[in-house]
Amino acid sequence: MRQARPTVADLRAMRGKRQLTMLRVLTLDEAEAAERAGVDIVSVPPELVCDPRYREVAPSLFTMPGDNFYEVGTADDFVRWAFRLYKAGADAVYCSASYATIKRMADEAIPVIGHVGLIPSRATWTGGFKAVGKTAETAMQVFEAVKNLEAAGAIGAEIEVVPVEVARAISERTSLIMLSMGAGDGCDAQYLFADDILGQTRGHVPRHSKVYRNFAAEYERLQAERIEAFSEFVNDVTSARYPEDRHVVNMSSSELERFEQMLPK
Structure with missing residues (x-):
């Protein structure tokens, strides 16, 4: 101690x-x-x-x-x-x-x-x-x-x-x-x-x-991983792979119907 x-x-x-x-x-x-x-x-x-x-x-x-x-x-x-x-x-x-x-x-x-x-x-x-x-x-x-x-x-x-x-x-x-x-x-x-x-x-x-x-090498590795992760995100968005259903919140069909009726025509 x-x-x-x-x-x-x-x-x-x-x-x-x-x-x-x-x-x-x-x-x-x-x-x-x-x-x-x-x-x-x-x-x-x-x-x-x-x-x-x-x-x-x-x-x-x-x-x-x-x-x-x-x-x-x-x-x-x-x-x-x-x-x-x-x-x-x-x-x-x-x-x-x-x-x-x-x-x-x-x-x-x-x-x-x-x-x-x-x-x-x-x-x-x-x-x-x-x-x-x-x-x-x-x-x-x-x-x-x-x-x-x-x-x-x-x-x-x-x-x-x-x-x-x-x-x-x-x-x-x-x-x-x-x-x-x-x-x-x-x-x-x-x-x-x-x-x-x-x-x-x-x-x-x-x-x-x-x-x-050798933290410099580790930081370089992490930077390469960071770039790859960002690139994958860009590709997912442009190819419509993100967002998926699990990434969003859905409204019930009945509430959605009521909401649509409330919207201005």
């Missing part, structure tokens, strides 16, 4: 004891599957945690909604946004905005997860969608970003596509809960997207992803 939903204090106490599991899920079905599979942490779209059904299907998932900083606005906007999500059932919020914005939320006791390494919304500053921290100088920049998040009051950080040696060294030197996306097992949690795990991603699949199922 699942334990009660972990708190920030629980996650901090688990550091170094076992690897936590984390998924990015987008739907109620995926959230329910993560709950039943024993996943520890999920990242979700804000609207999902605001759905009143969310906590019915995912009562024990430590849940972290997030948006890109340019979707939310100023530091004050972030505080209002975070309080709304916290009230809806979030346990922490993801924020890739400035350290000042993260501090503004932390000052209000909002648990915030930051982001270091490859940050998709800021990838232009680090050379695009590729590993960050492969030189001593850039590795130090990642370390300094982590220390800045600490100083701002964040509780953790997603560390994305950073060399495993760098991520391990940083994790050993920070109080933050480190969430590894392609940064190795020297961190506190392993983080993947449900889309990748389920084989729903078309085109490029990141190096750090592992595909466990």
